[in-house]
Amino acid sequence: MTTEPVEAFRARLSEFLTGHGPGPRPRDPDERFAWTRAWQATLFDHGFAGPGWPEAYGGMDLPFAHQVAYQEELARARVPGPVGTGLGIAAPTIIKFGTDEQKRRWLPSMLRGDRVWAQGYSEPGAGSDLPGLRTTARREGPDYVVTGQKVWTSHAARADVFFTLVRTGAVADRQRGISYLIIDAHAPGVEVRPLRDLTGGHVFAEVFFDGVRVPVADRVGEENGGWPLVRTSLGHERAAGAMNQAALYRRVLTELEELLRERGALADPLVADRVAGFEIGVRIMRYNAQRTISDILAHGEPGPASSISRLHITAFEQELHEFAVDALGPAGLLGRNSPGAVQRARWLTGFLRTRASTIGAGTAEIQLNTIAEQVLGLPHEPGMPAAG
Ligand SMILES: Cc1cc2nc3c(=O)[nH]c(=O)nc-3n(C[C@H](O)[C@H](O)[C@H](O)COP(=O)(O)OP(=O)(O)OC[C@H]3O[C@@H](n4cnc5c(N)ncnc54)[C@H](O)[C@@H]3O)c2cc1C
DSSP: OOOSOHHHHHHHHHHHHHHHOOOSOOSSHHHHHHHHHHHHHHHHHTTOSOTTSOGGGTOOOOOHHHHHHHHHHHHHTTOOOOSSSIIIIIHHHHHHHSOHHHHHHHHHHHHHTSSOEEEEOOBTTBSSOGGGOOOEEEEETTEEEEEEEEEEEETGGGOSEEEEEEEOSOGGGGGGGEEEEEEETTSTTEEEEEOOOTTSOOOEEEEEEEEEEEEGGGEESOTTOOHHHHHHHHHHHHHTTHHHHHHHHHHHHHHHHHHHHHTTGGGSHHHHHHHHHHHHHHHHHHHHHHHHHHHHHHHSSOOTTHHHHHHHHHHHHHHHHHHHHHHTGGGGGOOTTSTTOGGGGHHHHHHHHGGGTTTTTSOHHHHHHHIIIIISOOOOOTTSOOOO
16 A cells, blocks of 8 residues: 555646546547547556555555545546446455456456446346346356346446346345356347437446356356345445545536526525535535445445445435526526537436436435445345345
């Protein structure tokens, strides 16, 4: 771990970001994808990727205060986040449960953005109730043969690798019959069908596996022993980017305040009162994120309190965009190509995009259940796997 003083680190990072920034964000989705990926490689090649990762796999292994400074500087510089969901969710799981060979094989290329990872957990009949999943992996010699369907797989159309949950035991075994398998997205028998979301984008997709052969060596953890990995993975999913989100919304809120001031809306005491509420919310987001990072550093896991952070961020971003569209009046409802659209309709797009925030990574109701049972110690919900 570094002994560099945090302010010296912040200055060095800020200088790097000024000198090597990725340039303007392309509008075309394919160009934007290539731009994001190239930026991830630049960070990696200069030793500025993976703030919490071990150095052995290309990470920075930064202490707490440095990780906070890292996320703040990146948000301030307006650089893109990582591609896919591998870095925030799969990587911590593989770092904890993978073999040395698996870590060497998968982690550096994921961190550099050379291979994009996507999460294949949810199925048409298994979202909140993940132990009900039915995609099967049948053992045949050195391989598993995987058949089934996943849904809502973010970034699937861009993915090179899926980290998935598959059924290796009986359906009746629920969470005791699940394994964690890494599947090559380009293998024969894999089909990806993009789904359109409210904003018109195609970020998520359905994924079909039809007799896909996956080497047994690509299973992480024991056969039928995937459930502990799921808990680690879901904790990190809920924690992922909490500090980055806090830094991002600090900047977004300031930008909204400037816009409302310019348009004279901030003079309205009711508008000013709402803005004060969001100022408080963004500070709470930062404290929650700090707690999450310190839990990871102390215990290796974000723990169930990451659900508090996730719930707060998702409710905050929905309310903020709803308020922004309201406060902008009719102009706030114009689409990005309409004359008179405000800031290329970013607030309207944000309003539509964040409708799904309280569903992804576990619905708001599931986060509330986790907080009730695992943080507050209230009685366990019958039918769901026990915590611990
Ligand atoms: C933007 C977005 C991105 C996503 N990305 C991915 C991804 O990359 N990979 C992936 O695997 N999945 C992904 N998902 C899927 C997501 O994890 C599921 O949608 C989510 O877990 C809910 O599952 P479901 O859609 O099957 O709804 P259900 O589980 O069927 O829930 C329906 C309703 O019932 C409520 N409910 C269900 N069970 C309970 C309970 N026990 N107590 C109280 N209320 C309950 C829910 O809160 C919800 O309101 C994504 C979803 C979205 C919206």
